[in-house]
Amino acid sequence: MQEEVSYLEYNSARPHLIIPEYGRHLQKLIDQATEIEDREERNKAAKYIISVMGSLNPHLRDVLDFQHKLWDQLFIMSDFKLDVDSPYPIPSKDILTQKPDRLKYPQNFPKYRFYGNNIKYMIDVANSWEESELKNALVLVIANHMKKCYLSWNKDTVTDEVIFEHLLELSGGKLNLSKSNEELSNTHDLMKVNKKVSNKTQFGTSKPGIVKKNNNNKGHMNKNNQNKNTFKK
Numbered sequence: 709m710q711e712e713v714s715y716l717e718y719n720s721a722r723p724h725l726i727i728p729e730y731g732r733h734l735q736k737l738i739d740q741a742t743e744i745e746d747r748e749e750r751n752k753a754a755k756y757i758i759s760v761m762g763s764l765n766p767h768l769r770d771v772l773d774f775q776h777k778l779w780d781q782l783f784i785m786s787d788f789k790l791d792v793d794s795p796y797p798i799p800s801k802d803i804l805t806q807k808p809d810r811l812k813y814p815q816n817f818p819k820y821r822f823y824g825n826n827i828k829y830m831i832d833v834a835n836s837w838e839e840s841e842l843k844n845a846l847v848l849v850i851a852n853h854m855k856k857c858y859l860s861w862n863k864d865t866v867t868d869e870v871i872f873e874h875l876l877e878l879s880g881g882k883l884n885l886s887k888s889n890e891e892l893s894n895t896h897d898l899m900k901v902n903k904k905v906s907n908k909t910q911f912g913t914s915k916p917g918i919v920k921k922n923n924n925n926k927g928h929m930n931k932n933n934q935n936k937n938t939f940k941k
């Protein structure tokens with residue numbers, strides 16, 4: 709009994725699986741293929757392993773370059789020690805260990821953060837346009853969106869004069885709606901927009917089903933009434 713216990717293999721004592729999705733047995737097949745001395749036999753073993761890997765992922769057979777992906781994974785799981793003739797370029801180990809370049813995040817610190825960076829971008833676009841009715845419409849849309857953003861942050865009534873002052877400041881004094889007769893959307897309407905959309909998505913498609921259920925219930929009640937009448941007779 710002690711000898712049998714000593715031959716048990718535990719996961720903590722086994723080597724690390726490079727791609728765990730394929731399992732321990734496939735990893736052992738690849739390790740055995742790397743130890744084959746004859747190159748022809750080693751190529752046959754590699755093709756057999758590729759067929760087994762493809763059968764484990766049948767949903768990827770229609771994916772473009774599926775065989776290329778399997779061959780790359782075969783070399784990766786062998787720790788690039790498998791020397792076989794591949795129909796595709798053999799990847800290098802340096803590519804896997806190579807770190808990606810650091811992303812350059814926009815370092816913007818707006819004065820009014822509740823408006824976001826997109827509002828400033830829209831204002832810059834409006835400044836670049838020539839004076840026209842289309843530009844006036846765009847400026848009005850921007851002002852209404854600014855008011856909506858302000859209300860989502862403040863939750864109190866916001867006057868149009870405050871929005872006009874912020875728009876004038878963010879545009880560098882180029883967009884001035886305080887001198888015009890334009891009025892922004894009502895505060896109650898802006899706060900109510902999201903609720904209307906959510907109600908439509910929740911209850912718009914469920915009404916026909918409710919009617920059908922009611923009709924079925926009526927039919928069920930009629931059958932119960934008929935059964936009651938028969939018992940009375």
